[in-house]
Amino acid sequence: MSLIQAENLTKIYGTGDTAVTALDHANLRVNAGECVAVMGPSGCGKSTLLHLLGGLDRPTEGTVSIDGQPLAKMSDNAVTQLRRRKIGFVFQFFNLIPILSSVENAALPLLLDGTSPAKAKKKAAEWLTKVGLGERLKSRPDQLSAGQQQRVAIARALITDPVLVLADEPTGNLDTKSSDEIAALLQQVAKEWGRAVLMVTHDPRIAAHAERIVFLKDGKIVKETKLNSQGASNSELVADIMKAIA
Secondary structure, eight states, X not given: OOSEEEEEEEEEESOGGGOEEEEEEEEEEEOTTOEEEEEOSTTSSHHHHHHHHXXXXXXXXXXXXXXXXXXXXXOHHHHHHHHHHHEEEEOTTOOOOTTSOHHHHHHHHHHHTTOOHHHHHHHHHHHHHHTTOTTOTTOOGGGSOHHHHHHHHHHHHXXXXXXXXXXXXXXXXXXXXXXXXXXXXXXXXXXXXXXEEEEEOSOHHHHTTSSEEEEEETTEEEEEEEOSSOSXXXXXXXXXXXXXXX
């Protein structure tokens, strides 16, 4: 069974003449250890798809299951618990708390879930070391580069040992070098640490780090492409497909 299963996923905002179909009967499956990129023109439904898969919004039609648990059959509290413990989120703008250190920011999800401060900080330090920030545990966000701040955010997303990591334009606020490093790190999250990773990106170079790319247009999945190898060498292929479906 796939870790993520979305069947006929549809989201309509508004009613009657003002109704807008943001996502139109999308079907998607993602396995553990798989890194999948979602691409498409602005307004095609990429973020809507991510929000529905992460339980941040409810679909108008269709179903989402995470690790065998159908979200539609769960209460809001149960969805909140699943989201907190089984899903890690990475966003474009990091969302770190300015007055907290790296280790304190990364520890927050465990602290909010009732873990003791000592255990939470110990595990946060372990994850920060894994993502390459072992020497910056006490640094505040304003003492870190943008790429380093995103690494803190990734450590924070991983600290609860989620089965799924959802990344919404995770390199959109970074320079080219940092973007490549973060894309490679997300690839590592899938391949070495066994998480399912689904990332929305507009950048063909970043999408080329995935092993499969899902293309959206007008709320519909119009194409899926499996890449034989990951890396920047595939970026021209991805860019050509984007032009073809535009």
